[in-house]
Amino acid sequence: MIAAILAAPYPGFEAPDPAHEFSPEPIWSFNLFGLDFAINRLTVLSWFASLLLLVFLVAASRKPKIVPGKLQFAGEGFYGFIRNGIARDVIGPNGIKYAPFLATFFVFILFHNLMGIFPLAMIPPTGSYGLPLILALIVLLFYIGVGIKNQGLGTYLKNLAIVPGVPPAMHVILIPLEILQKLIIRPFTLSVRLLANMFAGHLLLTVFILGGVYMLSQPAMLLKILSPAAFLMALAMTFFELMIQTLQAYVFTLLAATYIEESASGGH
Structure with a gap:
């Protein structure tokens, strides 16, 4: 991307639209069972992140030792962090059985988020x-x-829709709101929170990088002198984005554990 900008004819500066990168042109399109599919750059990056994760997990769990090596220590550290810091603390002692599910989500999201600075x-x-x-x-x-498994279908549907301790007349309003909130709004906000943070982080990094390239390409000496400041900000934002990427993987996993705890206990 930056190489293409530097190759732009002087004095023009044709910067790509950073938001457009999230809707890249298909690399390969095909039809399967009457449905249209397309593979683009984001698909390939997702495969690459998944491959890196798979290699890491295999390397971390291969030939485990009592005194772990660096990879085994990192793998056990990820799992132990989610098991003790989320599964056990949020769900309770019974949450240990959900730790593999939650840990898988955490590392999967983390590796995909890290593609933003890879x-x-x-x-x-x-x-x-x-x-x-x-x-x-x-x-x-x-x-x-x-x-459904912990409460039974009938009890689960009852706890899903009915708020205890409120006047019966209020159920006319609360039942649709509870169903909407738990079955529609929850997954929507869970996905949008992750999307928005990763999208915004990419835009910020792109702005500072393109700003530095733009100032460097201008004839004014003052802009050339100031251009390193933009690159330094891009570097600082990269470390900040690393923190956000890790935090968002943690928040997604934490909220997933909260929803599981509520479903398992039947609480509101």
Whole structure:
């Protein structure tokens, strides 16, 4: 992207639209069972992030030792953090059985988020709505299944829709709101929160990088002198984005655990 800008004929400066990168042109399109599918750059980056995650998990769990090596220590650290810091603390002692599910979500989202600062990638697949939506729908189906398994179908549907301790007349208003909130709004906000943060982070990094390139390409000496400041800000924003990427993976996993706990216990 930057190389293309530097190659632009002087004095013009044709910067690409950063938002357009989340809707890239298809690399390959095909039809399967009457449905149209397309593979684009974000798809490839998602495959690459998944491959990196798979290699990391296999390397971390291969030939485990009592005194762990660096990769085994990192893998156990991720799992232990989610098991003790989220599954056990949020769901309770019974939450340990959900730790593999939650830990998988955490590392999967984290590796995909990190594509936003990965060299030559510089864009997170989670910044496009498709992937966060699919992840949120998986969480939705999972906590519905947990609720039905732990409470039974009838009790789960009752606890899903009815708020205890309110006047009967209020149920006319509250039942639709409860169903809307738990089955529609929850997955929507869960996905949009991840999408918005990854999208905004990419835009900020692009603004500072393109700003530095723009100032460097201008004839005014003052702009050339100030251009390193923009690149330094881009570097600082990269470290800030690393923190946000990790935090958003944690927040998504934490909220998923909260919804699972509610479904498992039948609480409101």
